[in-house]
Amino acid sequence: MILTVTLNTALDLTYHVRSLRPHTSHRVTEVTERPGGKGLNVARVLAALGHEVTVTGFTGGATGRAVQDHLTYTPGVVDALVPVTGSTRRTIAVVDTATGDTTQLNEPGPAITPAEWSAFQEAYEHLLRSASAVALCGSLPPGVPVGAYAQLIRAARASAVPVLLDTSGEPLRRGVAARPDIVKPNADELAELTGSHDPSQATRDARRRGAHTVVTSLGAEGLLAANAEGRWRATPPRRVHGNPTGAGDSAVAGLLSGLVEHLPWPDRLARAVALSAATVLTPVAGEFDRSAYETLLDQIAVTADATAA
């Protein structure tokens, strides 16, 4: 199975309101609710692609139970979340149906105790034994050490399980130094890591910091990748319009599924870009438009990145 780690799981709520006006009262006309956190989105896409997936991370309180209830109804995803005393967070996207704009409210995650963090590491090392690949996704809840991903990367490497890291800031900086197989920053995260705003330059810089393969998301313009085998750009045939939430998670699912299927790198990148674009076409993260994906897959241009080294 493929393992995805979401330390800061969430219950993602989407509220539709007619017109959001601060300091007034609003009737929510539509509520949708789904398990959230980047690794859970990755897992749902992997399951839809036919892979066996196990999700781990933390779950707590009534909101954690709600996340787990939703996972029960997600075929192909096995719930191995570790219980904690604190409460899993909610995120609320308030969609203004008049303008289509979204206002985001994100609760803080639960405070994790040192004992809970140790219990997680033990569960994680046990799960690694049957994992063909692992993705470490998203932010860290309060109480988890900032070097957490570096520790989890070292454990995966000790178990010879390929590991992908998708996070930002200091957890990314420390994680990269632990030599993960793949990191998948976006251009902003990469600029913060390397200090360079030139994505080609920054992608190469991130490799020097320890990542074997760096796959940089350029948003609607596709992906840029660099490793010991080469450097590529993967570009969709046209800009797709829709909801970009979850597009990066679908790219991670594309890269991981390509890895466990031993696809050549250009094919992995094409899959990642096609899945991303097909996710933008759906309103919900963790889901993609399957027929658009199948059509797009043959239309992704993957070229050697000719920028000077």
Add this chain to the structure above:
Amino acid sequence: MILTVTLNTALDLTYHVRSLRPHTSHRVTEVTERPGGKGLNVARVLAALGHEVTVTGFTGGATGRAVQDHLTYTPGVVDALVPVTGSTRRTIAVVDTATGDTTQLNEPGPAITPAEWSAFQEAYEHLLRSASAVALCGSLPPGVPVGAYAQLIRAARASAVPVLLDTSGEPLRRGVAARPDIVKPNADELAELTGSHDPSQATRDARRRGAHTVVTSLGAEGLLAANAEGRWRATPPRRVHGNPTGAGDSAVAGLLSGLVEHLPWPDRLARAVALSAATVLTPVAGEFDRSAYETLLDQIAVTADATAA
């Protein structure tokens, strides 16, 4: 015991954000969570006053379980909520810590099936047998007939249990016609019911429509009451500043506790006004500042309402 009915129970969330700006992303710095819906607030105040209280209404889904978890930790309140398939709603008060202003987001309630409504009525009639008084509080969730409160009032009267109604709109109009012992509208709800914007006139009009006692909330100016025994105005000694949410629910708790303790009407009104004001002094509905309540209780002026009949 005193029974409170909350057909549209809720999980009330309060989010603190630094500055609410539509179409941007916000970190919630503080989350508070409590059982909500007017009848649950009434119950918490009654329990704090030392009364045995049972709460009923509907509960569903993970949010309903969260409401019930909170009730478990509320001493003196017995949970007799009736399970339904739909999900209990959430309400979110987003407090802008820069300005103190609040933006409210209210989910719709769960859709109640005819079978669920019948099951509730059966449970309610059973609970009436051991009730000394009953309060029917708040809005109706989708699927509950608009004449629901009229039915519940007739059942209470058939069981000789005094019944107080606190709702608005058409459910209030139909409920009043079923001759409840007490209705407690605010001035706006009463104007909508009677067409009169003169609270004294409207209070008397509401009596003619069927309510034995009409207690009208005038907000910071106290209460106006009329029944066969007389007409009164109860006024706090000064305007208190704070959060008015839940002030009306505390007034209901004051009226009900005074009823079961057989206090004279002026004393019931003084208690209701003092509890309301002491609730404005706390940040949370369903709670009140006990020392302020005890001080205020002797300072409420209750006078005969001299307005011409």
